[in-house]
Amino acid sequence: MTAPTTTAPILRVDGDRLWRSLMELAEIGAYDDERTGLRGVNRLALTDADAAGRRLVIGWMREAGLTVRVDRMGNIYGRREGADPDARPVLTGSHIDSVATAGAFDGCLGVLGGIEVVRTLNDLGITTRRPLEVAVFTEEEGTRFGTDMLGSAVAAGRITLGRAHALTDRDGVALGAELTRTGFDGTACERLDPPHAYVECHIEQGPVLARAGVDIGVVTGVQGISWQEITLHGRAAHAGTTPTELRADAGLAAARIVTHLRAMVESGAYGELRATVGHMAVHPGLTNIVPARAELTVDLRNPDDAAMARAEEDLLSHVRALEGEQPGLTASVRRMARTAAVPFDEEVQKAVARAADDHGLAHVSLLSGAGHDAQEIAALCPTAMVFVRGEYDGISHNPREYSNPEACAHGVDVLATTLLRLAEPVPGAATDAVPRS
Template identity: 65%
Template sequence: MTASDTPRAPLRVDRERLWRNLMRLKEIGGYDDTATGLRGVRRLALTDEDAQARRLVVTWMEEAGLRVRVDRIGNVYGERPGEDPALPCVLVGSHIDTVATGGAFDGTLGVLGGIEVVRALDAAGIRTRRPVEVGFFTEEEGVRFGTDMLGSAVTAGRIDLAHAYALTDAAGATVRDELVRIGFDGSAPEVRPVPHAYVECHIEQGPILAAAGVDIGIVTGVQAISWQRLTLHGEAAHAGTTPIEARADAGLAAAEVVVEIRRMCDSGTFGRLRGTVGTLALSPAQTNVIPAGAVLTVDLRNPDDALMAAAEAHLAAFVDGLHDRHGVSATWERMARTAVVPFDDGIQDVIAASADALGLPYVRAMSGAGHDAQEIAATCPTAMVFVAGEHGGISHTPREYSRPEACGNGVDVLANAVLTLAGPVVTA
């Protein structure tokens, strides 16, 4: 009897095990955050903590019966075979690295949720025509090596492996050396076989779902993202004896850049632009010395490619003008740049049908954050399931929190979407 001959109850995952494993993984890299008084997670890519978390997740993959492989950029995949091994797989996944002040859900929900999808298929005795793979990608956050979505960008072919290997952290360690050091320099080709489809479950990291009073979001795409490092070159001088009009103050110039980025966002000229200076370092960093240099990172986001380009051009012209006003010159370094990525309408519809079958209301929304899905979307039909967060969906902080029920609902939607895409064959 084929599964399509009789009505099938929606697939549901083991919510208690999902939550238990989320909380267990949280403790790898866990720290007590003095700013919030909460337990946070600091698990930067390719650190010892990341290595420990990777080994635990690989263990869970193997316990779920998955055949695990590691590619040359350290991406990890676990495969559940399909009835027809010649068919491309349905891929699910996300990442397990965090920012320096992270929470328990960003990325990890999609990876551990993917494992639970496989376990739910096994528990229901369901075989699928297509293989199902669960993966996690290297350095999604970009915090340590300066390029976000690194592993997924390499496997999608946007970033060359040699370039990725040569990226360094603040201490000069390379991606290649750190992969070798932690034992995740795999042998599988970094450009993976093209999947039939990719679906990623992720916390929203924003307020849209909470405002709508729903747990589930269907993601329509990811907005454009621009990361640049700006270095301002002034001149050091004595803080007490140098007249104000004679200064080339890189610190003052940096402050003007920060304020101008906020003014750009508030102006409306560049649409729904969001801009952030996330790091700013002055040198020589002495109380009584005028700063000779300033290095700051600029993160711009925009759901409109043309308005993003206009914002970048405006900011570049503003920085050029710092020389005439303050005698400060500038150099730019491009860290990352991605255009708006629309997700596949057909995959979105599959996700919507899964939510409907489970009786879960949803909204459609564009993602303000970057995700591995935007890279994989260049290779195959892709979409995402969002899960609502508490506290306005705040993320990248120990305050990040999604309720167990919301997490379970999101992974249930993921499971049924995967089953539809992979094609149920026989129910025991």
């Protein structure tokens, strides 16, 4: 596609209205975090809190005049019609599900920013040639059902609906059953027809923008992600009477995996590898018993797919070697998720950069270290992202996550201008910029 020219209009959204929406949604699933003393958000996918948040967002979509549909994966789409009903829509959005210790902005800024763009177009009476759609994708975090970007992956066809519905949480509850229970088992087809373009606004979740002293990130792509679940089976034994050489200690093996992953990262042999063990549990979990079983998850990130594959092979080889070091120790490895590195469309990146320039906002290009729905939708259409600067080195997945009102408004200004240009304002329609309130 060809990037829009800079002769198209500049849009400024109502930053105060956007902020009020963010803060109201943050009250759903809110909790008081004892570690930070701050108000956090716990809105895991398809819990009652997530369902309440979804209903609030749907209400805002309808108030903005959007026609809402829910697909069989629970993905929500709000559509603003264009002058050409046959034109492919310009899509924006993100997610509102969270991790258990979240802030108010991750995913939510993209969804509520999209709705704010529609409100601004309505306020100005602007008609676009192409329809504009705002999406809320199901289970982006992957925290509950073990596969991240799940709703968008189904929409893009990488994961089948049946496989997604069969996924279970740690309590054995199936995603399909939770869609039914919460009332989000929609009837629309889960496969998304290719849009004209997709642009997602998101907090950076990192320190690059703040340290560079710039407002906007033009995202060049997303690095590869690999999630593994490792279960180690040892043998329970008395902590005082069992000689060390006779033990099959699953907890020791788990610790060896953690230290090996750190050594892999520090070796430099796998490029810009990052490795995290985010969950680890030993059983029976008693002070005086050698652990009989250990479970841990491994999160690998790498912008180089070949280096990622080598890291995965190294990890598996290490696990197999551990089996031979302790008689009676066995291990199983299950891949939870795997996505390749995804480059974003250069022309859409240019459109974002031009919008930032036209708003007088400094910007840099950067690769995303986190996964986003945009990487899935990139399989369907030209795609890019707008990153918004965060405070406190961009900390995220934490109640300290914070992007100030001005930063959020700047990001959504760039989103609004980019979307309008991609959707092509109808000649003669009102296109003056909305002054910042």
